[in-house]
Amino acid sequence: xxxxxxxxxxxxxxxxxxxxxxxxxxxxxxxxxxxxxxxxxxxxxxxxxxxxxxxxxxxxxxxxxxxxxxxxxxxxxxxxxxxxxxxxxxxxxxxxxxxxxxxxxxxxxxxxxxxxxxxxxxxxxxxxxxxxxxxxxxxxxxxxxxxxxxxxxxxxxxxxxxxxxxxxxxxxxxxxxxxxxxxxxxxxxxxxxxxxxxxxxxxxxxxxxxxxxxxxxxxxxxxxxxxxxxxxxxxxxxxxxxxxxxxxxxxxxxxxxxxxxxxxxxxxxxxxxxxxxxxxxxxxxxxxxxxxxxxxxxxxxxxxxxxxxxxxxxxxxxxxxxxxxxxxxxxxxxxxxxxxxxxxxxxxxxxxxxxxxxxxxxxxxxxxxxxxxxxxxxxxxxxxxxxxxxxxxxxxxxxxxxxxxxxxxxxxxxxxxx
Ligand code: DSN
Numbered sequence: 001x002x003x004x005x006x007x008x009x010x011x012x013x014x015x016x017x018x019x020x021x022x023x024x025x026x027x028x029x030x031x032x033x034x035x036x037x038x039x040x041x042x043x044x045x046x047x048x049x050x051x052x053x054x055x056x057x058x059x060x061x062x063x064x065x066x067x068x069x070x071x072x073x074x075x076x077x078x079x080x081x082x083x084x085x086x087x088x089x090x091x092x093x094x095x096x097x098x099x100x101x102x103x104x105x106x107x108x109x110x111x112x113x114x115x116x117x118x119x120x121x122x123x124x125x126x127x128x129x130x131x132x133x134x135x136x137x138x139x140x141x142x143x144x145x146x147x148x149x150x151x152x153x154x155x156x157x158x159x160x161x162x163x164x165x166x167x168x169x170x171x172x173x174x175x176x177x178x179x180x181x182x183x184x185x186x187x188x189x190x191x192x193x194x195x196x197x198x199x200x201x202x203x204x205x206x207x208x209x210x211x212x213x214x215x216x217x218x219x220x221x222x223x224x225x226x227x228x229x230x231x232x233x234x235x236x237x238x239x240x241x242x243x244x245x246x247x248x249x250x251x252x253x254x255x256x257x258x259x260x261x262x263x264x265x266x267x268x269x270x271x272x273x274x275x276x277x278x279x280x281x282x283x284x285x286x287x288x289x290x291x292x293x294x295x296x297x298x299x300x301x302x303x304x305x306x307x308x309x310x311x312x313x314x315x316x317x318x319x320x321x322x323x324x325x326x327x328x329x330x331x332x333x334x335x336x337x338x339x340x341x342x343x344x345x346x347x348x349x350x351x352x353x354x355x356x357x358x359x360x361x362x363x364x365x366x367x368x369x370x371x372x373x374x375x376x377x378x379x380x381x382x383x384x385x386x387x388x389x390x391x392x393x394x395x396x397x398x399x400x401x402x403x404x405x406x407x408x409x410x411x412x413x414x415x416x417x418x
Contacts, residue, residue: 020339021401021405022337022397022398022401022402023337023338023339023397023398023401024337024338024339024366024379024382024397024400024401025339025365025366026338026339026340026361026362026363026365026366027339027340027341027362027365028170028198028225028314028315028340028341028360028361028362028364029170029197029198029222029225029362030224030225030362030365031201031224031225031226031227031228031364031365031368032228032365032368032369032407033228033229033230033266033270033407034228034269034270034273034407034410034411034412035407035410035412036269036410036411036412037229037230037266037267037269037270037273037410038266040265040266040269041230041262041263041265041266042262043262043265045065045068045261045262045264045265046261046262048061048062048065048261049062049257049258049261050062050065050066050069050258050259050261051252051253051257051258052252054066054067054069054070054073055070065261065264068264068265068268069087069264069268071268072087072264072267072268072271073085073087075268075271075272075275076234076236076271078275079204079271079274079275079278080203080204080212080219080236081210081212081213082212082236082237082238083237083238083239084235084236084237084238084239084244084247085234085235085236085237086098086234086235086247086248086251087232087234087259087264087267088251088252088256088259089220089232089233089234089235089251089255089256089259090232090233090256090259090260090263091222091231091232091233092122092195092197092220092221092222092233093120093122093127093128093233094233094255094256095220095221095222095233095234095235095251096120096122096123096128096195096220096233097122097128097131097250097255098220098235098247098250098251098254098255098256099193099218099220099235099247099250100122100128100129100131100132100193101131101132101250101254101255102246102247102249102250102254103163103164103191103193104129104132104133104163104164105132105133105163106132106133107133107135108132108133108135108162108163108164109133109135109137109160109161109162109163110129110133110135110136110137110162110163110164110165110166111136111137111138111139111153111156111157111162111164111165111166112124112129112136112137112138112139112166113138113139113148113166113167113168113169114138114139114141115344115350115353116145116344116345116346116347116348116349116350117138117139117141117145117169117171117346118146118169118170118171118172118346119138119169119170120168120169120170120195120197122195123136123166123169123195124136129166137156137160137162139153140152140153140156141346141347144304144305144307144308144346145304145345145346145347146171146173146174146304146305146308146317146346147174147177148167148176148177150177150180150181153177153181154181154184157181157184157185157188157190161188162190163190163191164190164191164192164193165181165185165190165191165192165193166193166194166195167192167193167194167195167211167216168193168194168195168196168197168198168199168211168220168221169195169198170197170198171315171317171343171344171345171360172198172199172313172315173304173305173308173310173311173312173313173315173316173317174305174308174311174312174313175208175209175312176194176209176211178192178194178209178211178214178215178216179209179214179215181215182214182215185215186215191217192215192216192217193216193217193218193220194211194216194218194219194220195219195220195221196211196219196220196221197220197221197222197225198221198225198226198313198314198315199225199226199313199314200219200221200222200223200225200226200227200234201225201226201227201228201274201278201281201282201285201364202226202282202285202286202313202314203219204227204274204278204282205274205278205279205280205281205282205283205285206278206279206282207279207282207283207285207286208282208312208313212236212237212238217237217238217239217243218235218236218237218239218247219234219235219236219237220233220234220235220236221233221234221236222234223267223270225314225362225364226282226285226313226314226364227270227274228270228273228274228281228364228368228409229266229267229270229271229274230263230264230266230267230270231263232259232260232263232264232267235247235251272411273409273410273411276411277408277409277410278409280409281367281368281408281409284367284372285314285363285364285367286311286312286313286314287372287373288363288366288367288371288372288373288376289310289311289313289314289315289316289361289362289363290309290310290311291373291376291377292316292361292363292376292379292380293305293306293309293310293311293316294309294310295376295377295380295381296316296318296380296383296384297310298380299380299381299383299384299388300384300388301318301320301383301384301387301388302318302319302320302321302322303316303317303318304316304317304318304319304345304358305317314362314363314364314367315360315361315362316360316361316362316363317343317345317358317359317360317361318358318359318361319345319357319358320357320358320359320387321357323387325342325355325356325357326341326342326343326344326355326356326357326358326359327342327354327355327356328355329342329359329387330342330359332386332387333359333383333386333387335394336382336386336392336393336394336397337393337394337397337398337401338382338383338386338393338397340359340360340361340362341359341360342355342356342358342359342360343356343358343359343360344356344357344358345357345358363376366379366404367408368407368408368409368410369404369405369406369407369408370404370406370408371404375400375404378400379400382396382397382400
């Protein structure tokens with residue numbers, strides 16, 4: 001009786017595959033797996049449980065799972081130059097919660113990036129931090145809105161005595177002042193956490209700040225944004241054994257029992273791709289983002305951060321108020337086969353959340369499909385035609401995208417990246 005429904009689901013998946021492979025995906029929090037990583041999904045690992053650590057499981061039959069997980073952990077430590085890693089959180093937010101649950105006590109003062117300042121929902125009152133304390137204070141920002149104001153933050157730290165600082169955000173154009181604030185945090189025994197979800201692949205590629213080196217105790221993140229793995233989370237640290245034990249318990253049993261083994265295998269493949277190609281990939285991602293920002297600006301669009309070369313990450317922020325605001329523009333672009341999201345811009349009131357002034361763009365996925373500066377110029381032109389000239393560009397987008405289907409910075413093929 002329900003067989004027809006099964007076919008309908010299969011049909012929907014087919015449509016999604018066809019549609020999204022013909023669009024320009026500029027969602028800053030997404031990426032694509034290589035074919036080899038993707039093909040490793042759906043194995044017997046999909047069906048299994050592996051609570052605990054390799055070699056210390058609560059179930060039998062995990063030897064081969066242990067082997068994959070151990071290799072993954074070893075290589076993640078090499079990539080991020082750290083002593084401790086937990087690959088079991090099933091998402092970035094779960095990784096955050098595992099850590100926040102161990103470091104934030106009721107009444108603690110915690111400093112975070114505000115939502116309009118780009119902060120992630122899990123850092124806020126309605127998210128994970130809010131489960132542990134309500135004393136959440138936003139970092140003061142410099143006038144451009146995309147940098148933490150270091151001097152005013154130091155004054156605020158002296159005045160309100162926070163116990164935890166959470167750096168990192170979802171609208172993330174420039175590095176955070178971790179090293180600038182490390183000394184006062186050391187003096188006052190403040191725990192420094194860094195949510196590196198968005199920039200993890202850039203850190204792995206050595207092209208973004210290394211928070212652990214600069215003074216953060218922990219990096220949390222997801223491994224499927226600029227780090228082009230399967231959808232999971234991670235915790236990285238140089239904490240000593242005792243401190244790490246408490247973090248480890250936050251991950252298991254604190255925030256999950258089994259971790260999702262179907263996505264473990266592709267991540268173990270991705271880590272090799274990152275070690276081999278990560279540096280070139282990260283360099284190209286940032287070069288592409290800067291170039292797209294410059295070209296869109298030259299063509300008349302209000303790209304943020306012009307005075308700072310637009311970005312040091314994979315992202316750009318554009319004020320699209322003149323075209324109807326972020327919601328209207330994002331929907332209109334989607335109808336033209338360009339996919340991205342609306343975004344609050346710094347200093348906007350929270351009430352604007354359903355139609356903020358901005359849109360957020362990320363170039364990491366298109367870079368993975370082999371696009372470089374030349375293609376960024378074509379994309380900038382497409383934005384101009386669509387938003388300023390009011391023309392339909394959906395077919396041009398499809399034509400462009402049809403030429404970029406193979407996945408670079410992977411072992412799928414022997415493309416020489418220059
Ligand atoms: N909300 C996601 C983003 O797009 O940045 C991160 O979880």
